[in-house]
Amino acid sequence: MHWKAQRSCWSLQTTPWTSKTKKSLPRVTMAPAFRLTMKPRATDNMTHLMVDFSQERQLLQNLKFLPVPRAPEIDVQDCLVADNMIRVAWRMPVEDSKIDHYILEYRKTNHEGLPRVKDERCWEVVDNIKATEYSLSDLKFDSKFMNFRVRACNKAAAGEYSDPVTLETRAFNFNFDSTSSHLNLKVEDRSVEWDPQGGKGLESKVKGKENKGSAHLTNLKNMSRSGTPSPKRTSTTRSPAMRGSRDRFTGESYTVLGDTSMESGQHYWEVKALKDCKSYSVGVAYRNLGKFDQLGKTNTTWCIHINNWLQTSFAAKHNNKAKTLEVPVPDRIGVYCDLDGGQLSFYNAENKQLLHTFKTKFSQPVVPAFMVWCGGLTLSTGLQVPSAVKSFQKTENGLGGSNSSLNSMPQ
Known part of the structure; x- marks a missing residue:
């Protein structure tokens, strides 16, 4: 066979x-x-x-066999970074009608230049992109840069990645500083809430330690009088809690500062009050704010104040002077601080309506500052200065909300 x-x-x-x-x-x-x-x-x-x-x-x-697609090329000049949104654009080196879709990958990094093999974050993937550009929106810019790469796919195979590019994504990031807050404030990274029982437990511990210390000193004095050699004097430093902590605010100054200071440049962040918050202030202050000082009542603090106790009031405050703001209180307040231009502006974060502008010359670095009573606040940081705010600052130069009696105070 x-x-x-x-x-x-x-x-x-x-x-x-x-x-x-x-x-x-x-x-x-x-x-x-x-x-x-x-x-x-x-x-x-x-x-x-x-x-x-x-x-x-x-x-x-x-049968017809499809070749592996070539690597795309990212057009850095056509890429856009604005309003916490990034648009990435690319093109094919040679026109290829067989391309079915693209795959975009990105990751956050603090390293400038080409991506590193051992980086702290993994690549995130966006698949099935039909066009030669893609926009990532509602990003939190909590890193200095972002890496991007893209590859083309046809019905048979995926091609090589493009050469990676790095785009700058700087923004102002900070948290509430729990070490500089009133004892009656419960502070987390980006939220603060008024707690009327917050300082009582610590105060009782401090008093107990102080009583024990007084009793110990009395015993030493008695021993010295009885002829027993007194021990050598040693210098001791009390803990912040034992000495009342000058870093913390006392009295009715229910204040907390941000943990990052601003020395130059333009910065933006947003604040939202919790429901039924009775009273709160949002602004900036010098770091050396006294522990009894209240926001808006010194010449080193600038803020807008909302009071919902009995009746609602809305005012801009500086150096113990106030100006009533004849606008509705927004749900979220945007704060724009231009250290170089000497300007502090407050906006309705939803529609970017200007609420008030302080014009001043900051003589030293400032920190975000907040006051809250009977309620709480939440922070939104890692935000770029919105394009609408930039345009308004250029065209209007802060007009429409300024008041010379508030802005021309001596520093």
Whole structure:
């Protein structure tokens, strides 16, 4: 028995059919994939079995193989970073009509230049992009830069990644500073809430330690009078809690500062009051704010104050002077601080309506400052200065909310 090729057919030659060869005749089984198209045929005396492959040959000849796509090229000049949104644009080095979609990958980093193999964050993936650009919105810019790379895909395969690019994503990031807050404020990273019982437990511990210390000193004095040599004097430094902590605010100054100071540049952040918050202030202050000082009542603090106790009042305060703001109190307040231009502006964070502007010359670095009573505040940081705010500052120069009696105070 042997196979014999005949043009587009294959034949199986066997011995003549006899009763003696019945048991030795090989069994030919057709694969399931060819049962529908192949047409087996045997000669009358069963000496040859032929199978026609012509239809399969035509199918194989009609197959078209797609090449692996080339790597795209990211157009840095067409990329845009604004309003915590990034638009990435790219193009193919050679026009390829077989491209089905693109895959974009990005990750945050604090390293400028090309991505590092061992970076602190993993690549995030956006798949099935049909166009040659993509916009990432509502980003939190909590890193200095972001890396991007993209690759093209057709129906058969995905190509190589493009050369990665790095885009700058700087923004002002800070938290509430729990070490500089009133004892009645419960502080977390980006939230603060008034707690009327907050300082009582610590005060009782401090009093207990002070009482024990007084009793110990009394015993030492008695021992000295009885002729027992007194121990050597040693200088001791009390802990912040034992000495009342000059870093913390006392009295009715329910104040907390930000943990990051601003020395130059333009910065922006937003604040939202919790529901039914009775009283709160939002602004900036010098770091050396006294522990009894209240925001807006000194010449080193600038703020807007909202009071919802009994009746609602909304005012801008500085150096113990106030100006009533004849606008509705927004749900979220945006704060824009331009250290170089000497300007502090407050906006409705939703529609970027200007609420008030202070014009002053900051003589030293400032920190975000807040006051809250009977309620709480939440922070939104890692925000770029909104384009609407930039445009307004250029065209209006802060007009419409300024007041010379507030802005021209001596520093």
